[in-house]
Amino acid sequence: MVPNSSGAPWSPPSIAPMLAVPGPLPVPDTDWAFEAKWDGARCVLTTTGDGTVRLTSRAGNDVTMTYPELQALGGVLGGRGAVLDGEVVVLNASGRPDFGLLQRRMGVVNARRAARLALDSPAHLMIFDVMFLDGTTLLDSSYAERREALSWLGLEGPHWSVPAYVHGQGAQVWDAVVREGLEGVVAKRLSSPYTPGVRSAHWRKTRRMETLDVIIGGWTQRNGAAEGVPGAVLVGLDGPAGLRYAGSVGSGMSEHEIAELGAYLAVITRSTSPFVDQTDVVGAHWVEPRLVAEVTAAEWTTAGRLRHPVWQRLRPDLTRLE
Incomplete structure (x- = not known):
């Protein structure tokens, strides 16, 4: 995929996030990928390729002004138009997501206050899916294909990253999540398409309680x-x-x-x-x-x-x- 040859910005569609159903870890797990479940706020990031970034909450609200430190992703993506799925978190001193710290950031629309909070409690976007890229929808592509496309974008920065997933080995991933004190595990079928706004059995979340x-x-x-x-x-x-x-x-x-x-x-x-x-x-x-x-x-x-x-x-x- 290449930047828009006409030089005009891309016009990515508005895509609601796909949702997971609660349930136990799948067994057998050979057809599944396992990711950590992040304790934050769901966020869809859209960039048109001209450096503009729009952040949308799970409820469809515009939260671009709330997290100004994430707007630099538009420049990192250069001329690429993309729709990315992820979770906004705030990390504590131990490097773990802290929902209490994130709550201080949520709902802030005053630019000056948002900028001040970004210095005190910087947000971090955990990116785990891509639904549109350079004029092409990836909704019908498999999870494995979308994750491969996401990896090629090279999105590692001070306020964003693409956490790895593990193919199979759900029990081992669960043990690691418990050991690290994370919220839980999300299992995603490797062959699953992306179904916007749908709570799909192809994605299964298991919370640590x-x-x-x-x-x-x-x-x-x-x-x-x-x-x-x-x-x-x-x-x-x-x-x-x-x-x-x-x-x-x-x-x-x-x-x-x-x-x-x-x-x-x-x-x-x-x-x-x-x-x-x-x-x-x-x-x-x-x-x-x-x-x-x-x-x-x-x-x-x-x-x-x-x-x-x-x-x-x-x-x-x-x-x-x-």
Whole structure:
């Protein structure tokens, strides 16, 4: 493929990102490629070949102004028109994606503030697919063919890279991801086309989850329910100074569990928070820290809160009687 011979900019189409379905790692895995799942925000980058770059979120919103450090990719691609798929992340001091740091960048449209944040918490685009290149759509090309085309672009820079994938060996990739503390694994069928905006079984995501036993220190009322029905519980973990607040858990509870939990909470009420740190939860009802629950979570935020916690079960065997 060559630059536009007429000298006019390319006109790449608007392409919505292809989505993965949640599920276990595929077995057998000989027909699959495995990539790390990055803890960031999905981003489609479009360049017309004249140095212009447009960044679009998964929801189709223009986020070009939000990440000014990524606009230099237009110059790197020279006269090439391309549509690239990737994930915007912000790396912490250990070189791992930190969603809490990324949240500071998201939604910023003021150019001066975005430029300042780009210096303090620079974004990095993990590029893992190419859907259009130099006037030709690659949507019907296989994943393997698209990745080969992507590799030829040589996109390695201070704020972008093309992470490698592994053919087969899903279990080994999973072990490496867990060891490095990354979010999970995305398995992609080597023969799969790119289907814009579709959650396809040809792409499968498996998230690494952490299981914890947490202490219930409060709850919030369920919207639209009778008084005393919990919608979420406020949980914490023991620390050197006492019970430290770890977040709110509202998803995963069955109606039976909610009713049972409401009855338990009603008899251990207290007037003050049992947490040693500030919670700032509107409408919180406090309880004695007696009940223990098992929850899963994707990771910890920089503020020390559980990210995407999901209720698993009450642990009556761990109830604190004193």
